[in-house]
Amino acid sequence: MSLYELTAHELHDKLKAREITAVKLTESVYERIEEVEPQVKGYLTLTKEIALEQAGAADAGFQNGNEMSPLAGIPIAIKDVICTKNVRTTCASKILSNFVPPYDATVMTKLHQQGAVMIGKTNMDEFAMGSSTENSAYQLTHNPWDLETIPGGSSGGSAAVVSADTAICSLGSDTGGSIRQPAALCGVVGMKPTYGRVSRYGLVAFASSLDQIGPFTKDVTDCALILNAICGKDEMDSTSVDIPVPDFTQSLINDVKGLKVGVPKEYFAEGLDTEVADCVHAAIGEFEKLGASVEEISLPHTDYAIATYYIIAPAEASANLARYDGVRYGYRTEEPADLINMYKKTRSEGFGEEVKRRIMLGTFALSAGYQDAYYRKAQKARTLIKSDFDAAFEKVDVIATPTSPTPAFKIGERTADPLQMYLCDVMTTPASHSGLPGISVPCGLVKSGLPVGLQLLTAPFDEETLLRVAYTFEQNTDHHLQKPAI
Amino acid sequence: MATITTEGVSHVANLARLEFNEEETKDFTEQLARILDYIGKLNELDTDDVPPTSHIHPLHNITKPDVVKTSLPRDAVLSNAPEPEEGYFSVPRVIDTE
16 A cells, blocks of 8 residues: 555554654655646645655654654645745635735644645635636646546545545635535545634635635544644634634544434435435434434525525625735736726736626625615524524434535536536535534445535534544444545 | 616626626626525515524624734735835825826
């Protein structure tokens, strides 16, 4: 088995035993990149020089017998929406094509402290707006399981590189499902922590009340290791929450006896692919076999989550993206007639179509005369969606659903109709509105060979139960061991 | 809920500091109308007595001690500016010379 195929915790054992070096491991990952990246195209920028330097530093630590973090020397890929000091950060947008952040996001500072190795920056939908990574201004990313299909989005690059073994793990961001959905479609583990668990400082803002950073990994143990590294209150983000961060590896308990698993009937309605439904039902049956009790629940406002999301997220985005005006950073149009003309030309030339569509939608929803009918209405609907979950978690410990209604679809299949693309997020947006932690774990393959994801959700800040349930599922099944043939 | 016209799209584009040609305006009008039509399903909900959620955690004003700290050096801040000039950001002239 090649080094790039292993998990972070397996590699840590080898590094600690000095069987391998971080430099050898990093080189192994870059060799894999040379081999398959031309087909997958998950990276926008590779940072080999930095990576080898970081790997060398980790090796020095191991050689000196220092107490080393579980992520020391581990190759990690970073979604290109997270600011990396002195490394270009584009958000897959033309408007940031030349942006080199003068500072690190808090998650990057934390990963550096742990001695992690940054492999490169991954492709995504422009400004994290999309469900297929087809909205990148630079390139299409291909799903390693079937290169004709999309990897999901918006963190499609971060999911694809872990799936293709061109990174050991990665970071993405999830606003309405942008970690969980691509994780499901690429057959890897992806987790969105509770809103407020992870600092958003240095995460380029899309919808500030929803955005959250989280990991993509090959198994649940690695997911816990990354959470340990990135969670915590940060004074640079006033929405990060000051509550204790447990050692999440303590939640890796192979036991769900006595836990109550809720299965919301609204998630198994029309539009759900039958093979996806079969895989998810089988997974739920597994919990029953392992001693959990399963009960049907109702989340009656589920059907309103997409409509609510496509008001709230674009409204917040229209405000957040007002900063791209060609003055302080990024692209500026050539020879503008005057200041207003500079703003308009810069933005119209710099933003892609989907970003413009959402800015328009959001600006409309916030404009005089429409704010109450749209934005205010959506905020009230958000309350109802959240109340559904509050009531459900009075009765059950964890909720199990499909992550995505379908497996990966063909490149180009849904680009003609924005609304069809928006409906991809039907299973993931309700938890986003409610700030819940959610994880997607592999739970089987459909006949065409594409992976299916099981979404698990718990109450806010109960990542411990979430990890325990996901870990138990993983320990008793082998879906996470299946790999694409690439 | 209202629908959106090409005039509405042009008005919103101006508010958002975007500009579109005739064909783009037409396309956006059709797409936004279709999306807004879908969003209209929120009208099925009776929300008269429902408080709005703007943020998931109950946040209050967060203050910190008023202490001077080191900020990014000027060179670093200006390093990404399209046309920095004498330590400042520059923009096209906004005031007539006369």
